[in-house]
Amino acid sequence: MPELTRKEEQILLAVHFLQNDAYLITIRDRIKQMTGTEYAVGTIYAPLNRLHINGYLDSYMKETKESNKPVRYYRVTKQGYEALAELKKLTEEMWEGFVTPVFEA
Amino acid sequence: MTKNTQVAFFMLRHVLPRHDRDSLYNNFEILYENKLQEKSRFLAQFWLWGQILRSLPGLISAIIYWRYTMFKNYLKTTLRNMARNKLYSILNISGLSIGLVCFILIGLYIIHEKSYDRFHKNARNIYRVVKKSNLENGVVRNSATVPSLLALSLKMEYPGIVNDVVRFWHYWGLGFNIQYKDNIFKEVNFAFADSTVFNVFDFEFLIGNPEDALNAPYSVVITESAATKYFGNENPIGKSLRINDGYEVHLTGVVKDLPRRSHFHFDFLTAFSTLYQMPWRGYLENWREDFCYIYILLNDNVSAEMLNEKFPTFIQKYIPSELHAGNSFFLQQLVDIHLKSNLEDEIEIGSQTGYVQIYILFSIALFILIIAIINYINMTTAYYSIRVKEIGVRKVLGSQRIQLVFQFIGESAILCFIALLLSLVVVKAILPIFNAVIGKNLSLSLINPVQLFVSLLGLGILISFISGIYPAFYISGFQPIEVLSSLFKTDMKKGLGRKTLVVSQLIIASLLIIGSLMISRQFDYIHKYNVQFDKDNIIILSVNMTPIAHDHYDAFVNKITENPAIVNATGMRTVVGFEHIKEPFSIKGNPASQQMMPFYLVRHNFVGTFGVEVLAGRDFSRKFSTDEIEAILINQTMAKQLGWSEEEAVGKMLTHPGWGELKVIGVISDFNFESLHSTIKPLVIKLIWPWRQAPLTDYLAVRMNTKDIKNTIQFIGNTWKQFAPNSAFDYYFLNKKLDQFYRTEATFSKASSLFTILAIVLACFGLLGLISFITETKTKEIALRKVLGASVAKIIGLILREFIFLIVIANLIAYPIAYFAVNIWLQNFAYRIQVSFWIFALATVFTFFTSFLAIMFHTLKAAYTNPVDYLRYE
Numbered sequence: 001m002p003e004l005t006r007k008e009e010q011i012l013l014a015v016h017f018l019q020n021d022a023y024l025i026t027i028r029d030r031i032k033q034m035t036g037t038e039y040a041v042g043t044i045y046a047p048l049n050r051l052h053i054n055g056y057l058d059s060y061m062k063e064t065k066e067s068n069k070p071v072r073y074y075r076v077t078k079q080g081y082e083a084l085a086e087l088k089k090l091t092e093e094m095w096e097g098f099v100t101p102v103f104e105a
Numbered sequence: 106m107t108k109n110t111q112v113a114f115f116m117l118r119h120v121l122p123r124h125d126r127d128s129l130y131n132n133f134e135i136l137y138e139n140k141l142q143e144k145s146r147f148l149a150q151f152w153l154w155g156q157i158l159r160s161l162p163g164l165i166s167a168i169i170y171w172r173y174t175m176f177k178n179y180l181k182t183t184l185r186n187m188a189r190n191k192l193y194s195i196l197n198i199s200g201l202s203i204g205l206v207c208f209i210l211i212g213l214y215i216i217h218e219k220s221y222d223r224f225h226k227n228a229r230n231i232y233r234v235v236k237k238s239n240l241e242n243g244v245v246r247n248s249a250t251v252p253s254l255l256a257l258s259l260k261m262e263y264p265g266i267v268n269d270v271v272r273f274w275h276y277w278g279l280g281f282n283i284q285y286k287d288n289i290f291k292e293v294n295f296a297f298a299d300s301t302v303f304n305v306f307d308f309e310f311l312i313g314n315p316e317d318a319l320n321a322p323y324s325v326v327i328t329e330s331a332a333t334k335y336f337g338n339e340n341p342i343g344k345s346l347r348i349n350d351g352y353e354v355h356l357t358g359v360v361k362d363l364p365r366r367s368h369f370h371f372d373f374l375t376a377f378s379t380l381y382q383m384p385w386r387g388y389l390e391n392w393r394e395d396f397c398y399i400y401i402l403l404n405d406n407v408s409a410e411m412l413n414e415k416f417p418t419f420i421q422k423y424i425p426s427e428l429h430a431g432n433s434f435f436l437q438q439l440v441d442i443h444l445k446s447n448l449e450d451e452i453e454i455g456s457q458t459g460y461v462q463i464y465i466l467f468s469i470a471l472f473i474l475i476i477a478i479i480n481y482i483n484m485t486t487a488y489y490s491i492r493v494k495e496i497g498v499r500k501v502l503g504s505q506r507i508q509l510v511f512q513f514i515g516e517s518a519i520l521c522f523i524a525l526l527l528s529l530v531v532v533k534a535i536l537p538i539f540n541a542v543i544g545k546n547l548s549l550s551l552i553n554p555v556q557l558f559v560s561l562l563g564l565g566i567l568i569s570f571i572s573g574i575y576p577a578f579y580i581s582g583f584q585p586i587e588v589l590s591s592l593f594k595t596d597m598k599k600g601l602g603r604k605t606l607v608v609s610q611l612i613i614a615s616l617l618i619i620g621s622l623m624i625s626r627q628f629d630y631i632h633k634y635n636v637q638f639d640k641d642n643i644i645i646l647s648v649n650m651t652p653i654a655h656d657h658y659d660a661f662v663n664k665i666t667e668n669p670a671i672v673n674a675t676g677m678r679t680v681v682g683f684e685h686i687k688e689p690f691s692i693k694g695n696p697a698s699q700q701m702m703p704f705y706l707v708r709h710n711f712v713g714t715f716g717v718e719v720l721a722g723r724d725f726s727r728k729f730s731t732d733e734i735e736a737i738l739i740n741q742t743m744a745k746q747l748g749w750s751e752e753e754a755v756g757k758m759l760t761h762p763g764w765g766e767l768k769v770i771g772v773i774s775d776f777n778f779e780s781l782h783s784t785i786k787p788l789v790i791k792l793i794w795p796w797r798q799a800p801l802t803d804y805l806a807v808r809m810n811t812k813d814i815k816n817t818i819q820f821i822g823n824t825w826k827q828f829a830p831n832s833a834f835d836y837y838f839l840n841k842k843l844d845q846f847y848r849t850e851a852t853f854s855k856a857s858s859l860f861t862i863l864a865i866v867l868a869c870f871g872l873l874g875l876i877s878f879i880t881e882t883k884t885k886e887i888a889l890r891k892v893l894g895a896s897v898a899k900i901i902g903l904i905l906r907e908f909i910f911l912i913v914i915a916n917l918i919a920y921p922i923a924y925f926a927v928n929i930w931l932q933n934f935a936y937r938i939q940v941s942f943w944i945f946a947l948a949t950v951f952t953f954f955t956s957f958l959a960i961m962f963h964t965l966k967a968a969y970t971n972p973v974d975y976l977r978y979e
Binding site: 023024025040041042043044045046049050053061064066067069070071072 | 122125127128129131132133134135136138156159160161162163164166167170171174
């Protein structure tokens with residue numbers, strides 16, 4: 001995956017900010033916080049799974065704090081951080097010197 | 106949980122991606138429980154269903170992505186393994202390809218042969234009425250021709266069954282002289298046909314109207330190629346053609362040429378009603394003459410059986426009682442005629458024993474494919490056993506057995522489809538050559554593209570499964586702990602499994618070599634045996650209905666034999682080697698000995714022209730005027746059958762019920778005047794009676810003795826023009842025509858020997874591959890022995906000794922099987938070779954040599970490599 005999609009980018013960031021508490025439900029909540037949109041569980045799962053398969057995330061099974069059911073927790077890998085860093089750099093370069101023009105009424 | 110939620114979670118469980126099911130399921134459950142605390146049960150359930158529905162696209166795409174990734178992983182492993190083991194991959198892919206190429210080619214041949222006459226839109230409902238007559242002494246004559254009266258009577262009597270009827274008459278294929286302006290050609294594909302012909306058969310009209318084209322007497326419809334031949338660029342409509350210098354027919358239509366895959370190829374169809382105004386009229390109106398070919402189109406909802414059942418009553422009703430005895434009619438399906446029909450008086454020579462050959466070819470095709478698959482299984486099983494580590498790792502990482510099975514079947518599928526693609530390319534490339542060899546016009550376009558694709562896909566999948574399933578189960582059964590421990594010994598090393606594989610492969614190879622050598626030798630043998638008269642340098646002129654057949658016969662023959670390049674010439678009723686009539690003969694004074702005997706009517710000089718030998722007595726001679734009436738020649742077999750020695754036979758008398766007493770004046774050497782498969786039958790040869798020379802002299806055989814064939818034929822042609830200016834000079838070379846006649850058999854023998862050679866190659870491939878693997882697993886042993894001081898020669902000797910033992914065992918098992926199989930097959934031939942033991946010995950040498958080669962190669966490689974390379978990991 002040479003470039004991350006917008007949603008993958010959001011998920012990677014969500015996993016990062018969630019620290020040790022990143023699983024499907026918390027990731028979904030986090031994305032809702034970030035973007036204001038509530039996605040379906042499956043809609044989040046597809047890019048999450050893709051990131052996982054391609055090595056940007058790794059995972060382990062753990063019981064959640066609230067319930068005692070085991071779910072898959074995710075962690076950003078080295079490859080994932082490299083991709084994020086690259087993305088950040090690219091975005092900043094892209095936006096450098098950008099000023100919103102003022103429209104006169 | 107309520108029922109509703111249970112259903113929802115049950116469904117969920119089944120749509121979730123398998124590789125991550127538990128985690129996803131729990132996530133859903135947690136979410137649902139949270140919702141329950143916030144909202145009412147009803148709203149929570151509503152939310153759950155909505156959530157599931159909205160999740161579906163994402164879940165499905167996740168599943169697909171997972172599968173795709175796994176597939177990529179397997180593909181990568183497979184390709185990597187293939188690259189690592191080039192010999193294995195090359196042998197396996199090329200082996201399977203060869204098998205598939207044979208299978209596809211033979212398949213195409215079979216489809217081609219079975220597709221005759223199917224282009225008519227009513228093909229399934231068209232039948233030919235044929236006649237079966239039981240003659241004296243249990244002789245049965247099946248003829249394709251039937252009395253002309255049958256047609257109309259059938260149509261009138263059974264209107265509910267018979268939709269339409271058409272009669273053809275083509276003058277026994279003797280041909281007509283057709284003239285337009287100064288051009289005269291002899292046309293054999295000329296027939297008279299009822300106007301209903303276009304209702305029954307599909308002819309594509311380019312000019313004219315099928316409804317009324319043949320309604321009027323003397324109207325003719327010709328094919329496009331015939332129109333070009335006679336009229337060139339002129340507009341053919343309204344033109345007339347002159348037939349046999351007697352009457353004219355008027356062109357009313359031009360049709361497209363019939364496809365090659367038709368059992369008749371008439372270029373001229375003349376209105377059948379024309380015949381009623383000709384001397385043939387008498388033949389049309391009686392039940393005695395088997396005059397014409399009758400095809401009937403049955404109604405859609407009736408079966409041929411319905412009409413077959415009615416023939417006995419029909420015969421009672423219509424046919425005069427003196428003709429009832431022994432005669433019956435039956436229907437023959439149009440689409441079966443090319444392959445299955447082998448009656449007297451066929452329109453064109455079909456493929457005669459075609460059906461049997463097709464079954465044989467099909468079994469060869471299947472056999473080759475099976476060898477290819479067995480090779481594959483053998484090699485793959487051997488090969489997988491050196492991949493046990495990978496399997497162990499996959500198992501430890503959580504692969505289930507069924508997943509591994511699918512992985513390996515998938516691997517075999519990849520290999521199979523590579524082989525399939527390769528074989529298609531090869532088929533495409535060699536089809537022109539193959540067509541040239543067998544004289545057919547095969548192409549992949551015989552099958553429609555969708556069918557082709559589906560059947561090839563099916564074939565690919567089938568072969569993948571058959572060849573992949575055994576190795577897959579075999580290998581996936583290993584316990585990871587055993588496999589990964591360094592103490593693991595595969596079956597290959599344990600011995601019994603390996604030995605069974607090698608021995609079975611060796612047996613197959615031996616059987617194939619013996620079988621194919623015997624088959625090709627047998628075919629060679631009958632080919633040589635067949636030719637016992639000198640058929641080279643003979644040309645056959647068609648002289649029927651020309652002045653050369655009667656008035657000018659002697660003058661013409663004398664004139665051409667004056668030319669030193671021409672040895673001899675004789676007139677005859679039927680062409681030797683193609684056809685003969687049968688007549689009843691008995692020994693004089695012993696009517697019970699009457700039998701139908703093959704019979705030739707000829708003119709003087711027959712013996713000289715055909716180069717047969719007179720063993721006793723004398724040839725026909727002009728010095729004895731009685732020869733033309735009462736003298737006959739018989740062949741050796743005939744004399745033997747009647748219990749006479751060759752000398753005794755001379756002077757004996759035979760009786761024919763119509764012609765009275767006939768005297769044997771000489772015995773000639775046997776020559777085979779029939780098919781390759783049959784023994785030589787008795788033969789009677791008689792001169793044509795002086796008063797019947799005109800109607801019975803149909804052909805003239807001319808033997809030449811010259812290198813300058815072109816000029817000699819030109820000389821004969823010029824002489825012809827002097828004596829018969831109004832008849833076309835039409836000739837052919839006897840040997841070429843005979844080759845054509847026996848083409849299916851020759852083709853068959855060529856094709857089958859080609860395929861058996863391929864089968865041998867395949868079997869050796871398998872052997873080569875298998876032994877290579879086994880020697881490769883011994884590299885450590887070799888290295889160790891070397892380190893301990895063994896010489897290369899000693900190591901080779903050691904390994905070879907083990908294999909020699911297996912080769913001997915395999916051959917001992919193969920010999921009796923081959924011996925019996927070959928013997929059974931040989932029973933089909935009248936003239937057969939003895940089973941010779943050098944062939945068995947050759948098979949042993951061959952298998953030994955192939956094994957030796959493989960062993961030497963790998964052992965030498967191992968022996969000359971630094972032992973450290975092999976022992977490094979111990």
